[in-house]
Amino acid sequence: NAGVTQTPKFRVLKTGQSMTLLCAQDMNHEYMYWYRQDPGMGLRLIHYSVGEGTTAKGEVPDGYNVSRLKKQNFLLGLESAAPSQTSVYFCASSPSPYRAPNQPQHFGDGTRLSIL
């Protein structure tokens, strides 16, 4: 029972490099989310998706792009990495909050990303 799986778990990038973080869920959830977590800032929503083929901006979307080509996968891209994007990135999924508002978001184990 995998739940939410994120790859990679760790990555070090140089400023200006690009990369894609992968998230996969096997719970048939409609909604998927990408957060970043920084010390003293809590979890902040970057982008989210309410279903296959849809994406929407969250609280801190600048510098990131996302795609949801398949229901089970949600990709987060950094086109030109900056030191300010050094963070721990969490992916989460949930049933539709409209259909099941009491169902929590399920989180992956996180990706620790350092930009030098």
Next chain:
Amino acid sequence: GQNIDQPTEMTATEGAIVQINCTYQTSGFNGLFWYQQHAGEAPTFLSYNVLDGLEEKGRFSSFLSRSKGYSYLLLKELQMKDSASYLCAVNRITGGGNKLTFGTGTQLKVEL
């Protein structure tokens, strides 16, 4: 906008009871979640409140007062493994759909 406040740190003794408070100001309120997060790990779900009152789940209970914009998480019979960060998260309905906004978390340290 919205604002979620919870204490940054708390310390308690093994076997004791601790209450972690969370206050919020928001529109479109649609429930409040508590999550536990151990260092270096993912947040895990603890409780959900949408109506006023107390929800009890074993050693953990959570309370909500919507009129006061206030919730607390009560941990009884503290164990060393309860040392973790506790995140309060408010679910709200917006023009863009349901969104969850997290507080910065309360780091709980359980001592002998």
